[in-house]
Amino acid sequence: MKYTKNLMDFCVWLWLSIFIVQSAHGDVSYSIPEELKRGSVIGNVAKDIGLDLKGLSGRKARIDTEGNSRRFVDINLRTGELVVAERIDREELCSEKLSCVLNVELMLETPLELHRVLIEIKDINDNSPIFPTDVITLEISENADKGAAFRVAGAHDADIGQNAVQNYALENNNHFVLAVRTNDDGGKYSELILDKELDREKEEEVKLVLKALDGGNPAKSGSVAIHITVLDANDNAPVFSQTAYKASLPENSPLDTVVLIVSATDADAGANGEVTYEFSRITEKARKLFALNHQSGEIRLIGSVDYEDESKYEMRVQGKDGTGLTSDTKVSIEIIDVNDNAPVIYLKSLNSPVPENAPPGTEVGIINVQDRDSDSNRQIRCTIQQGVPFKLVPSIKNYFSLLTTGELDRELITDYNITITATDEGSPPLSSSKVVHLSVADVNDNPPVFSKQSYIAHVTENNSQGSSVASVTATDPDWRQNGTVIYSLLPGEVNGFPVSALLSINGDTGVIHAVRSFDYEQFKDFKVKVLARDNGSPPLSSNVTVSIHVVDVNDNSPQILYPSPDGSSVMTELVPRAAPAASLVSKVIAVDADSGQNAWLSYSIIKATDPGLFTIGVHSGEIRTQRDISESDAIKQDLIVSVKDNGQPSLSVTCTMYLVISDNLADIPELKDRSHEDSSSKLTTYLIIALVSVSTFFLTFMIIALAVRFCHRRKPRLLFDGAVAIPSAYLPPNYADVDGTMTLRSGYNYDAYLTTGSRTSDFKFVQSYNDGTLLADRTLSKSCTADEPFGPCDEPETLLQICCPPPSQRYCNIGDFTAEHMDDQE
Ligand SMILES: *[C@@H]1O[C@H](CO)[C@@H](O)[C@H](O)[C@H]1NC(C)=O
Numbered sequence: 001m002k003y004t005k006n007l008m009d010f011c012v013w014l015w016l017s018i019f020i021v022q023s024a025h026g027d028v029s030y031s032i033p034e035e036l037k038r039g040s041v042i043g044n045v046a047k048d049i050g051l052d053l054k055g056l057s058g059r060k061a062r063i064d065t066e067g068n069s070r071r072f073v074d075i076n077l078r079t080g081e082l083v084v085a086e087r088i089d090r091e092e093l094c095s096e097k098l099s100c101v102l103n104v105e106l107m108l109e110t111p112l113e114l115h116r117v118l119i120e121i122k123d124i125n126d127n128s129p130i131f132p133t134d135v136i137t138l139e140i141s142e143n144a145d146k147g148a149a150f151r152v153a154g155a156h157d158a159d160i161g162q163n164a165v166q167n168y169a170l171e172n173n174n175h176f177v178l179a180v181r182t183n184d185d186g187g188k189y190s191e192l193i194l195d196k197e198l199d200r201e202k203e204e205e206v207k208l209v210l211k212a213l214d215g216g217n218p219a220k221s222g223s224v225a226i227h228i229t230v231l232d233a234n235d236n237a238p239v240f241s242q243t244a245y246k247a248s249l250p251e252n253s254p255l256d257t258v259v260l261i262v263s264a265t266d267a268d269a270g271a272n273g274e275v276t277y278e279f280s281r282i283t284e285k286a287r288k289l290f291a292l293n294h295q296s297g298e299i300r301l302i303g304s305v306d307y308e309d310e311s312k313y314e315m316r317v318q319g320k321d322g323t324g325l326t327s328d329t330k331v332s333i334e335i336i337d338v339n340d341n342a343p344v345i346y347l348k349s350l351n352s353p354v355p356e357n358a359p360p361g362t363e364v365g366i367i368n369v370q371d372r373d374s375d376s377n378r379q380i381r382c383t384i385q386q387g388v389p390f391k392l393v394p395s396i397k398n399y400f401s402l403l404t405t406g407e408l409d410r411e412l413i414t415d416y417n418i419t420i421t422a423t424d425e426g427s428p429p430l431s432s433s434k435v436v437h438l439s440v441a442d443v444n445d446n447p448p449v450f451s452k453q454s455y456i457a458h459v460t461e462n463n464s465q466g467s468s469v470a471s472v473t474a475t476d477p478d479w480r481q482n483g484t485v486i487y488s489l490l491p492g493e494v495n496g497f498p499v500s501a502l503l504s505i506n507g508d509t510g511v512i513h514a515v516r517s518f519d520y521e522q523f524k525d526f527k528v529k530v531l532a533r534d535n536g537s538p539p540l541s542s543n544v545t546v547s548i549h550v551v552d553v554n555d556n557s558p559q560i561l562y563p564s565p566d567g568s569s570v571m572t573e574l575v576p577r578a579a580p581a582a583s584l585v586s587k588v589i590a591v592d593a594d595s596g597q598n599a600w601l602s603y604s605i606i607k608a609t610d611p612g613l614f615t616i617g618v619h620s621g622e623i624r625t626q627r628d629i630s631e632s633d634a635i636k637q638d639l640i641v642s643v644k645d646n647g648q649p650s651l652s653v654t655c656t657m658y659l660v661i662s663d664n665l666a667d668i669p670e671l672k673d674r675s676h677e678d679s680s681s682k683l684t685t686y687l688i689i690a691l692v693s694v695s696t697f698f699l700t701f702m703i704i705a706l707a708v709r710f711c712h713r714r715k716p717r718l719l720f721d722g723a724v725a726i727p728s729a730y731l732p733p734n735y736a737d738v739d740g741t742m743t744l745r746s747g748y749n750y751d752a753y754l755t756t757g758s759r760t761s762d763f764k765f766v767q768s769y770n771d772g773t774l775l776a777d778r779t780l781s782k783s784c785t786a787d788e789p790f791g792p793c794d795e796p797e798t799l800l801q802i803c804c805p806p807p808s809q810r811y812c813n814i815g816d817f818t819a820e821h822m823d824d825q826e
């Protein structure tokens with residue numbers, strides 16, 4: 001059987017090859033199209049084999065198939081026809097085999113007979129081409145070149161041969177054309193050929209419909225949608241929305257302020273279109289201030305911006321897409337000024353200390369004012385505090401000169417704190433101030449000033465050497481050495497003594513010391529000038545008069561001027577016998593070098609030849625008769641007179657007054673005894689008498705002359721007012737001044753007259769200072785001859801004229817008297 005089957009296969013092949021319809025072994029074969037209706041007659045097999053129709057049913061003719069395969073055909077026993085028993089689908093039976101033969105057997109019994117029947121199933125175009133998927137998706141990059149081919153999965157048609165897919169067709173479209181190609185195995189497939197470039201940015205997806213056509217008649221077709229996704233190619237660089245971005249930002253804006261947002265778009269898709277941002281060019285400074293969000297393009301403030309530091313920032317921002325195409329843009333950020341800077345005052349120079357004698361308008365300092373802000377925020381007004389002698393004068397640009405406006409006086413204000421305020425014109429304005437400390441330098445502009453206009457000091461005579469006499473103080477408000485006071489005595493002469501011989505002064509303390517012991521009788525008072533000098537350069541000084549009054553101490557005994565104290569008998573008074581009672585006989589003249597009470601003399605007769613005959617004026621020293629002289633009275637009368645001053649204790653001295661009661665000197669033999677047996681006593685006596693006579697005559701003449709002269713003028717007050725004239729020879733050598741009613745006076749009288757006169761105190765000063773003390777040998781000396789006879793005299797003025805050279809006008813002018821008159825004499 002196996003052999004048979006192989007043989008049959010061989011036969012079929014042979015049949016096909018040589019187109020033999022009838023089997024060589026008596027087999028029959030038919031050819032039918034597939035898909036015939038059931039019952040369709042394939043052929044009359046009985047007749048074709050040559051069987052008797054009548055015997056068919058008897059012989060149990062039947063169709064057998066091999067194995068269990070389905071029975072597609074059957075035999076009509078009545079007609080002997082082979083009919084289709086079941087739908088025959090060629091594609092099912094043979095799929096893609098080119099020949100499809102259905103092999104059945106016709107069996108007959110009695111006798112057993114077997115016939116092979118071959119039924120060739122012919123294809124009909126009953127299947128359309130079918131694409132494997134409903135939709136074909138393709139991804140094509142947009143930058144695919146023209147002519148690029150993209151193979152499309154072929155369609156399948158179950159039919160074979162001509163009925164299989166013969167062609168493809170593409171719907172009209174803009175980009176692709178179709179190329180149909182044949183496989184190695186003869187199958188057809190198609191390729192999409194890019195005819196016009198794709199641009200994803202215009203068209204992301206291209207939809208095509210591809211039709212597959214078979215070769216049947218009529219032809220059947222199948223179509224498929226082709227979805228082409230245009231794949232992005234990074235063919236677009238990011239594009240910024242503006243070519244340049246500008247933003248303005250007030251300085252001191254808070255952190256995180258969004259300054260601006262740059263944005264760039266990229267037409268590309270996906271990563272190619274994702275733009276990230278970064279700074280492509282930025283200064284280090286700006287980098288610390290601005291941060292760029294890479295994704296959003298937002299520029300934020302991350303530091304503090306200061307207009308004064310930088311007013312404008314420029315940077316470039318780059319936008320970059322996924323594969324690195326870039327573009328960039330310029331970003332300028334302008335910082336807006338805010339009035340955040342107070343003006344600053346700089347003291348550029350300061351002439352401190354400024355000398356106090358600087359004239360008004362002196363420049364003492366230069367000030368510079370700065371404000372880091374701009375525009376009106378840096379317009380500055382500068383003011384100076386009130387009440388100081390300074391002003392600000394605008395100079396070039398932001399410079400101001402600080403000038404004095406008035407006189408400065410260090411002694412009043414030693415330093416100034418000058419507050420200078422600068423205010424800008426921002427809103428709100430800011431201001432600042434500066435204190436300029438200026439000190440005033442001393443200039444030696446104040447002389448020392450004594451605490452008193454003048455000083456009076458009293459010093460007791462016979463003081464010890466070096467004892468302090470007085471103290472002066474002067475103050476000088478100047479500074480340091482300009483205010484350091486040094487005392488000194490102005491050189492000068494006091495009665496012939498240089499001042500330095502009398503006084504010394506402590507230069508530092510102003511204490512005046514006596515250099516020597518003072519004698520009231522020598523200097524009753526005197527004036528010295530103390531100079532207070534400061535130590536400045538040049539120094540300033542002032543002087544003050546210090547009047548030193550030497551206070552008298554009763555250290556001088558009265559001194560008898562007349563009668564001669566040496567007890568010489570030459571001085572004998574003649575008392576006429578006819579003298580009535582109370583007639584003036586003689587006068588005891590005494591002086592006391594002391595003053596005041598110390599020179600207040602009182603006279604008394606302590607012993608007399610006849611105590612009842614003569615009396616003496618207690619204060620005048622005048623000796624008068626107490627009664628008429630009688631014949632019985634002795635010719636010689638001696639009186640011992642005591643002269644006593646009023647000091648404590650009082651000092652006294654005695655003298656003897658010789659009186660002769662006689663009318664004629666010749667009657668006095670005793671005189672010869674008293675003249676110490678001098679051989680020339682007689683001659684002397686005669687001389688005396690002659691001198692007295694001449695003197696008396698001269699005296700009388702002068703009285704008349706003076707009376708005539710002075711009756712036309714104010715009666716001068718003379719030195720020896722009320723005093724008894726004394727020949728200069730009798731004055732003590734160091735006689736200074738005799739005070740008291742009965743004694744000589746000088747200095748005080750001078751002062752008194754000068755102050756009542758029209759003279760200035762200056763004059764008085766000079767006079768007093770230079771000539772406050774009369775020296776005996778300068779007073780009434782020289783012109784008055786010591787040995788000139790001299791008698792009692794009631795008129796002191798007269799006496800002066802007698803003693804001194806002819807009177808001059810100066811007698812009227814007491815102030816001039818001493819100095820000039822004496823000068824004349826010298
Ligand atoms: C000026 O200021 C200084 C220090 O602040 C102070 O010592 C001085 O007394 C002041 N002077 C005046 C005149 O106010």
Ligand SMILES: *[C@@H]1O[C@H](CO)[C@@H](O)[C@H](O)[C@H]1NC(C)=O
Pocket residue numbers: 441442443444445479480481482536537538
């Ligand atoms: C004293 O005054 C003079 C100018 O008269 C001045 O030059 C000097 O500096 C002053 N001395 C002091 C210590 O102030």
Ligand SMILES: *[C@@H]1O[C@H](CO)[C@@H](O)[C@H](O)[C@H]1NC(C)=O
Pocket residue numbers: 490531541542543544
């Ligand atoms: C003493 O002071 C007076 C006035 O104050 C002045 O005229 C005189 O020159 C001064 N004398 C001296 C030596 O300074």
